Amino acid sequence: MTTALHHAAWLVALAAMPVPALAGDKPAFELSLDIDQDGTMDRAVVIQDDGPAELYIYLGVGAEKPGPWRKPDFVRKALTEDRILDLEAKGKGSLAITSCFGCGASKSTEETLTIVYRHGQFMVGGYSRSWDWGNRTSDDTVETMLGDCDINYLTGKGTVSRDLEKGKPVKGRFKPVPLKDWSYEKRPKVCDFLAGWTND
Numbered sequence: 739m740t741t742a743l744h745h746a747a748w749l750v751a752l753a754a755m756p757v758p759a760l761a762g763d764k765p766a767f768e769l770s771l772d773i774d775q776d777g778t779m780d781r782a783v784v785i786q787d788d789g790p791a792e793l794y795i796y797l798g799v800g801a802e803k804p805g806p807w808r809k810p811d812f813v814r815k816a817l818t819e820d821r822i823l824d825l826e827a828k829g830k831g832s833l834a835i836t837s838c839f840g841c842g843a844s845k846s847t848e849e850t851l852t853i854v855y856r857h858g859q860f861m862v863g864g865y866s867r868s869w870d871w872g873n874r875t876s877d878d879t880v881e882t883m884l885g886d887c888d889i890n891y892l893t894g895k896g897t898v899s900r901d902l903e904k905g906k907p908v909k910g911r912f913k914p915v916p917l918k919d920w921s922y923e924k925r926p927k928v929c930d931f932l933a934g935w936t937n938d
Contacts, residue, residue, distance in 0.1 A: 766784065768781060768783050771833060773831045773853070773854075775830065775855070779801060781803070782795050782833050784825060789819070791818050792814070793813070795812040795813075817835070818851070821841060822837050832854045832864075833852070835851045837849050837850075845870075847869045848867070849866065849867045851920070852866075854914075860917040863890070863914060864891060865891070866886065866888040870883075871931065884901055884902055885931055886905070887899075887908075887926065889908070890912070894912050896912060896928065912926065
């Protein structure tokens with residue numbers, strides 16, 4: 739292969755790599771943490787414009803910000819369609835990503851997805867959701883549903899609360915979900931507060 743062809747192939751390979759650090763005008767959240775708990779800092783980057791959020795995780799980058807050609811070790815496209823609010827490092831290297839729908843409107847929810855690294859893969863270790871949802875009924879009054887759920891996939895336990903009541907334990911056991919397989923359809927049924935609601 740000629741030098742020119744080598745150069746062209748190298749450029750094509752670079753173009754194929756995700757480069758969230760150079761995402762232009764796309765809003766980005768970045769956080770340093772030791773998510774795999776190996777003693778070296780890693781970096782999580784979430785990018786979102788007007789569509790679904792994308793998560794990029796770089797392992798072993800240390801204190802330095804990864805360069806534009808550093809390929810991420812994990813990529814999760816379409817992580818959520820809700821608006822990202824915050825990234826936070828929690829205990830034992832876990833990463834909490836908080837997002838909202840409605841964001842303070844009369845119909846709004848807030849979710850926190852907790853990501854952990856276990857046995858060589860990224861897992862959903864926790865999921866919590868709160869809601870403040872107003873629905874207009876057939877007699878033209880507004881019925882507001884308030885509540886929250888908190889699921890710990892690592893312990894297998896969860897709680898749910900409705901109408902400002904104290905959280906009650908959820909029956910059954912929960913198992914960690916691989917992050918690559920996570921979607922809103924994997925959300926526990928107790929967190930789907932609109933299920934079965936009618937405006938009769």
